Amino acid sequence: MNKTNWFNKKIKLTLLVIAAVSAISFVNFDDKNFEIAKNLDIYHTLFREINMLYVDEVDPGELVKTSIDNMLESLDPYTVFIPESDMEDYKFMTTGKYGGIGALIRRSNEYVIIAEPYEGFPAHKAGLKAGDKIVKVNGKSAKSKNTEQISELLKGEPGTEIKLSIERLGKPELLEVTVIREKIKINSVPYYGMLNETIGYIRLSSFTEACSQEVKDAFKELQNNHGMKSLVFDLRGNPGGLLNEAVAISNLFVPKDQVIVNTKGKIQQWNMSYNAMNDPLDLNIPLVILTNSGSASASEIVSGVMQDLDRGVIVGTRTFGKGLVQTTRDLSYNTKLKLTTAKYYTPSGRCIQALDYSNRNEDGSVGRVPDSLISEFKTKAGRSVYDGGGIEPDIKVESPVLSNIAVSLYTKNLIFDFATEFQFRYDSIEPADKFKITDNMYNEFIEFLADKEYDYTMKCQNVLDNLEKTIKEEKYANRLNGEIDELRKLLAHDKQKDLQTFKDEISSLLVEEITSRYYFQTGRAQSMLNDDPAITEGIRILNNMDEYKNILTAQAK
Secondary structure, three states: OOHHHHHHHHHHHHHHHHHHHHHHHOOOOOHHHHHHHHHHHHHHHHHHHHHHHOOOOOOHHHHHHHHHHHHHHOOOOOOEEEOHHHHHHHHHHHHOEEEEOOEEEEEEOOEEEEEEEOOOOHHHHOOOOOOOEEEEEOOEEOOOOOHHHHHHHHOOOOOOEEEEEEEOOOOOOOEEEEEEOEEEEOOOOOEEEEOOOOEEEEEOOOEOOOHHHHHHHHHHHHHHHHOOOEEEEEOOOOOOEOHHHHHHHHHOOOOOOOEEEEEEEOOHHHOEEEEOOOOOOOOOOOEEEEEOOOOOOHHHHHHHHHHHOOOOEEEEOOOOOOOEEEEEEEOOOOOEEEEEEEEEEOOOOOOOOOEOOOOOOOOOOOOEOOHHHOOEEEOOOOOEEEOOOOOOOOEEOOOOOOOHHHHHHHHOOHHHHHHHHHHHHOOOOOOOOOOOOOHHHHHHHHHHHHHOOOOOOOHHHHHHHHHHHHHHHOOOHHHHHHHHHHHHHHHOOOHHHHHHHOHHHHHHHHHHHHHHHHHHHHHHHHHOOOOOHHHHHHHHHHOOHHHHHHHOOHHHO
16 A cells, blocks of 8 residues: 555544544534534545645645644634644643753854753753853754754753763863753742842742742741741743642632632533632732733733732733633644633633634734723722733833843844853852942943944834835925935934943843853842832832732722
């Protein structure tokens, strides 16, 4: 039997099984079931013709995956097909665990480099450093390979070894490094500590398996051993994760049996109420919860519960607005389907989903829930809150917007590359919470940039380009060309001047990157607390209990 006939028979058998199951599942073979059967048959015949007659050879697996991905994309971004080859990435997303070397990697020119080794994990134990260029993997060239390809090579069963040929700054010859893979578990709490004598701080980066225990342990450590009397709980940039962990973390601060979240779907089994199952850790400690546009899903459940129950003050910017629940379904051949099955609702009854995927525009784009459909709800104390667009903070603190020069320096890896050179020159630095960029260090950075390309365009230059285009279209160019040229000269950016104008924010980026070279993820997280406007505001509120209590009453609104 040739490959084509075998494949066609396999596809046909699969479709017949699907049709049979569909027939068993419904007593009446109604119009909808007929549509399913008809379109499955159309798909089978179309696929058969492409496979047999298309001018070039096609990869059946890749062709089917493309069709699946495009089909699911028409539903929402969270309903996805997970092939067997991506199962390790899926496990990492849900558990924070994987088998590998324990390092972040990134592409730099023609090679992949180590971006950040995790402290205490194989890459760190083997002596790998941020900035190390991976030239060979197990003796084979890594040139021109992307991060996904190198990541696949680095992952593997715990206990197995991988040999890397590394190019390192200051070393004339390649370093041959053998790394023993381990089971990697990345902490969901990258940092916790005291902001002052009484205010604690816990940052949660994701809602992976057992993250609630990490938060609980951090809380107890701060309360029992460091005198914590109030807490700043940082959910900024946290994309969410496991719903049960969101419930467990909420349960730390709200009474047993309290409704945390309700889910409602198309079928009855997805309509569920999730209540606090355990005695709380602390019902009275004052809380400030930090959010931004990167706080999504489970982060919004926690911040929504705290707001609806008037349990803490939300500080920052509006959250992402993902009120959809995904359930993972097992498919054949070790594949999975992550499927949106329900929407979730906070205790006040609001769904914070911001985008309406069920009613797309004619061009296929998705719009936000219109103002006319946004409803008002009440917190436990009677404060007004609203659905249809994330969690609106009680105290709004805008996230700092980086200048164009800072963005250029960061995206072109010049901040990263300078940190690599810095570590080569300096054996140690001050503790992460005290390290600052001195004037001498900043001058070293300016010298480092002397032969580097980091051009950028300012917004006003874009506006001027559009103005010049309009002037030409309206045939005023001859009269205004001189004025436009003069204005362009006035607006032309001076890099040296911008390096001084935006010295503070560029220095902050340098501090973050450099501290990570010496103190790893903990140091990076700790350094980011310096001069953070949201944290400053959180501290201010927690130092003023009258204001804190007033915010959480109906009169505050």
